[in-house]
Amino acid sequence: MADNELPMNVREDKVSEETKKLISSLPKDKDCHGNLCKYQGCWYYYNTLQAVINFQKHFQPQDTDIILASSPKSGTTWLKALTVALLERSKHDDDDDPLNHHPLLSDNPHGLVPFFENNLYLKSSTPDLTKYSSSSSSSSPRLFATHMPLHTLKEGLKGSPCKIVFMCRNAKDALISLWYFRCKYQKLEATRSILESMFESLCRGATFYGPFWDQILSYWRGSLKIREPCAQLKRLAEFLGCPFTEEEEEKGGVNKILELCSLGSLSDMEINKTGKNVNGVDYKFYFRKGEVGDSRNHLTPEMERRIDMIFEEKLRGSGLSF
Template sequence: MERSKHLPDDVHPLLSDNPHTLVPFLEINLYLKTSTPDLTKFSSTSSPRMFATHMPLHTLQETLKDTPCNIVYLCRNPKDVLVSHWYFRCTNLEKSDITLESMFDFFCRGVSFYGPFWENVLSYWRGSLKDPKHVLFMRYEELKAEPRGQIKKLAEFLGCPFSEEEENSGSLDKILELCSLRNLSGLEINKTGKTLNNVHHYSYFRKGEVGDWKNHFSPEMENKISKIIEEKNLKVRV
C-alpha cells in the first residue's frame, strides 16, 4: 500500500468534514437498514477503503477470513471510557437524565449495545497475539504519551512507513498537528455540524485527557471497577 499523494493543507478532508463522516461505521451507516449494503461507492483507486466499528472481533472474523484487511484497535482505560461515554450521551440525548452512577452500574454489569467492554477489549487483544500481521492493538494512553512513535508504528503496520525524507521534511509533525484535538475541535465543521443521525460533531471532542475519571469517581466506584479490571485480567492490556 502506498501513501496517498499529499494534498494542499487547505483542502484536506479533515478540514471540511467530521472524521466520523469520512470513516463510516459498519453497524451504523452500512448494516443498520440492510444485511447487504452497497459498498461499491466506497471503492477508491487512490487509497484503501476504511471503516469503523465498535463490534467485538469475533463478529468480524468470519467475514474477514482470508482477506488482506488490516484491523487497528484503539483501547482506553475503562474508567475514562465510562466518563467519556456519559458526557457523550448527555450531550446528544435531549431528555437524558441518566446519572453517572447508574451508567457506572450498567457498565460494570456489562450492559452495552456491543456487549461487555471487557470482552470487546480482550477479543482484539487475543486477535493481535494470534495474528499480529493483520490486527494491531494500540492504547490511547501510549498515543498521548508518545504520539510520534505510535504514529510511526501505525504507518509501519499499514505498510506505508515514513521515509527518512518524509520525517526530515516534517510530514509526521504535520499529520500530528492536523489530527490533534486542539486543531479538530477548533474547526467550524466540528463546532456546529451534525452527523446524519443527528449527533453533534463537537460531542466527539471533549478533554482528551488521561485520568479525568479521578474528577468523577467516588472511592467506592474506583475500588469496584479496579477489582473488575483485575478479575478480567485487563490490567496489562489497558
C-alpha cells in the same frame, strides 16, 4: 427523549421478522436508552444487532481493506483522523499549504470512515461502498470502522487478510466520556444518577458493545497502545503500508499530522462545530477533553476501586493491564 428522536442505531424500527425471532431467544437487559440483547457474547440495541447481522451476511471484503476497531469513546475519532491523514498525505503535500483541500477540513472523521454497524449496514443490507476509499483512486484501500468484538467482525470478513487496527482506553475514562456524550445528544443534564446507572451497567457487563473487558480482550494481541504519539504514528503508518520517508520526517511530516489530528485542531474545524452524523448526532459532541485520568474528577474512590477490581479479575493472565 422520544424513541423516534434517538439515534437510529439505538432504536428498534429496522428489525426484520427473522431477527425478531432471534432476539426472542437471546439474553436481554436494559440501559438508559432502552432494550439490549446479547449476541455472540456482546450486547447490542436491536437496530444495531440487525446491522451486525446484515454485515456478517452481505459484506464483501477486499484484501486491501483497513478496519479501525475500538471500544466506544476510546479515541475512535482520533484514530480515524490519523488514518485518513496518513493515507492522504501524499496528495496534500503542497509546499505552501500542505493542508490545502484536506478531506478533514470538509468532513468529520466519522463521515470519512463509516461504521459498519452504526452507519452502513444500519441503513441497508447491501449499501454502496464504492465511495469509501481514501481517495478517488481505485487502488486506494477502503476505510471502515467498527465497535464489534473481533470474533463477530471476522465472521463478516470471510477470511480476508485485510488490516485491522484496534484502539482501547481505560474503562473509567471511557465511562466518563460516554456519560457526557450521551447526555449531550439526549439534551439531558449530566447528573450523578445517570452516571451511577451507567456505572452499574458497566460493572455488570451489560453495556452497549459490552462486556467492556471481553471486547478489548478479543483484540488484545493485535492492539496498538498510543503512549508515544510520534513513535506509534510511525508504527501505524508502517502497518498500513504507507511508512514515512526520511525526507518526510526531516520536514516534520509526523508532527504535522499529529497537529492536524489533535483534539484542539479537530474540534476547531468548522465542519466539526456545525455538522451532524448520519444518526443526527452533532459532531461537536465527539470532542471533550481527551484527558487520561479525568475519571478521578467524577468517580468516587469506591467506584474507581470497584472498576479496578473487576478489570483486574477479568484481565488476569492476559498480559493486558491499564
